[in-house]
Amino acid sequence: MDNKSGMTIIVKTITRITVPIIILYGCYIIFHGHLTPGGGFAGGVIIALALLNVMIAFGREFTNNWLNINFLEKLESISATLFLILGILGFLISSVFLFNFLSHGELFRLLSAGTIPVLNIIIGIKVAMSLFLVVWVLAGLKLDKGEEL
């Protein structure tokens, strides 16, 4: 990590410590989406911001090597397709789109509420990937230092 891209060594070290914790917190928010405030969208935003933290601290080139961007793009499309498949499965089972066809379980348990945790996880992946990829694409635009026309 002795390349010139990115910010100073202090920022890089702090980022290396904090980013796994931020991603863990985002996963917690996603998995407890049906019990506590939060859910797929909020947790996905937290995970995307952790990845963007890496991109700001280490630079875009490092992020390209660290993450498989093609895989992330495929993951985004796959999660949207999975959401649609779950909705159509509910439609086939009881003629209502997105019907909650799994067992509802006990109240206040982690494994409860049927398909809602599954949908939360899918939405979390979708939001995290799309939010990260939007800023990643915008950061790739080449901007020369502007001089007045």
Added chain:
Amino acid sequence: MILYLLCFTLLLVGLYGILTKRDLIKIILSASIMGYATNLLLILFAYRNGSIFPILRKGVETMPMVDPLPQALVLTSIVIELGTTALLVALALKLFQKYKTYDITKIRKLSG
């Protein structure tokens, strides 16, 4: 009532920024402020005095809850706002690549 008026004032702040500022980045920020004002208005419609958030918790008696429907609407609205902001930023960056400036009074030429 005063809260709704303050919310409308926030919308007017955003409108003022869009109409008077010359920097493209400031215009994008003003558009975001207008979006925040509409989100705040929707959340204020759902508010009931002395009620809690609409989530069941273990060991807590049911109390009057705020209306959860506008909150779900606002979540969608935030996502749409993100999309429009990303589109505006992309257009602003493309304009900067072409004209080397964010000042809209200097972006005059149609081509070249």
